[in-house]
Amino acid sequence: MSLQKIGWIGLGTMGIPMSQQLIKAGYPLTVFNRSKDKEASLKELGADTATTPAALFAETDVVIIMVTDDKAIREVFSGNDGLLSAGVNGKLIVNMSTVSPAISREIAGLCAKQGNQYLDAPVSGSVKQAETAQLVIMAGGDAAAFEQVKPILTKMGKMANHIGEVGAGNVAKLAINTLLSIHTQGLAEAVVLAKQNDIEPTVLMELLNNGALASPFMKIKGDAILNDNYQPAFSLKNIAKDLRLSKDIGLSTPLGEAALKTFSDAEQEFGNEDLIAVKKYLDR
Numbered sequence: 001m002s003l004q005k006i007g008w009i010g011l012g013t014m015g016i017p018m019s020q021q022l023i024k025a026g027y028p029l030t031v032f033n034r035s036k037d038k039e040a041s042l043k044e045l046g047a048d049t050a051t052t053p054a055a056l057f058a059e060t061d062v063v064i065i066m067v068t069d070d071k072a073i074r075e076v077f078s079g080n081d082g083l084l085s086a087g088v089n090g091k092l093i094v095n096m097s098t099v100s101p102a103i104s105r106e107i108a109g110l111c112a113k114q115g116n117q118y119l120d121a122p123v124s125g126s127v128k129q130a131e132t133a134q135l136v137i138m139a140g141g142d143a144a145a146f147e148q149v150k151p152i153l154t155k156m157g158k159m160a161n162h163i164g165e166v167g168a169g170n171v172a173k174l175a176i177n178t179l180l181s182i183h184t185q186g187l188a189e190a191v192v193l194a195k196q197n198d199i200e201p202t203v204l205m206e207l208l209n210n211g212a213l214a215s216p217f218m219k220i221k222g223d224a225i226l227n228d229n230y231q232p233a234f235s236l237k238n239i240a241k242d243l244r245l246s247k248d249i250g251l252s253t254p255l256g257e258a259a260l261k262t263f264s265d266a267e268q269e270f271g272n273e274d275l276i277a278v279k280k281y282l283d284r
């Protein structure tokens with residue numbers, strides 16, 4: 001099977017820079033986004049557009065999806081003119097969204113019945129890594145199908161690993177994002193504690209960024225706090241969504257439970273801001 005014609009569904013914060021990497025790599029790309037305005041930058045780079053997911057499926061060999069959550073995945077597959085209504089077979093679908101392993105298993109079964117293959121392949125990394133093709137990609141599903149799409153995945157990431165059956169990528173991603181939430185809350189709590197005791201965030205961040213805890217994440221989110229810049233690279237509502245998915249697969253440990261409560265409480269006011277806006281919530 002040729003996998004040269006790629007369809008892309010979901011042009012949000014991550015979907016735009018990720019799909020742009022495929023155009024840069026020379027793949028013919030057809031895109032679909034629910035809100036049409038977000039297709040403009042891809043069209044300018046030479047992508048075709050499809051009017052529905054079903055139309056996109058019919059004219060491409062491999063479809064990559066990067067949408068918000070389980071609800072969006074249901075819409076893309078089973079909504080009006082969704083992928084499952086296309087009635088095509090012999091194709092490969094790669095779902096890179098952070099969703100539950102349960103929905104991956106359910107949708108993989110529906111795809112198999114139609115003669116199509118499904119891989120879950122969520123990503124670690126954010127906008128900066130997407131813009132520089134430095135994402136870390138973890139895939140679940142058929143190993144041979146993974147090998148077929150690996151050359152495509154490695155155009156977007158510095159690493160693409162097959163780690164198990166359908167849903168395994170989702171499980172690994174939820175474990176990683178649970179740690180991400182704990183790191184984020186921990187950084188915010190350190191800044192708040194220092195400030196309460198008259199140590200300015202600039203002073204604390206310089207110490208942190210030069211000490212043993214220094215990391216790219218610490219630097220990026222520390223700079224966001226110092227610049228009072230809470231524009232979403234990864235939205236707070238999406239980390240709250242991921243912690244709920246972690247809860248669904250058994251999260252019951254002390255730090256994870258605490259993070260789930262914090263981010264769920266913060267979501268109402270700060271959900272559309274970056275996850276480090278949890279610092280503003282903790283300031284209260």
Ligand code: NAP
Pocket residue numbers: 009010011012013014015033034035038066067068069071072073075076096097098099123124125126127233234235238
């Ligand atoms: P985003 O900016 O909110 O974009 C979400 C995308 O999903 C948009 O294209 C949106 O379409 C589409 N969508 C939402 N609901 C839909 C529905 N019911 N039907 C069809 N399309 C729908 O989110 P993002 O930051 O790109 O994240 C996308 C996924 O990657 C999420 O699962 C997220 O957890 C994960 N992720 C994000 C990051 C990050 O740093 N941002 C990092 C790693 C993984 P519209 O434009 O029409 O709303």
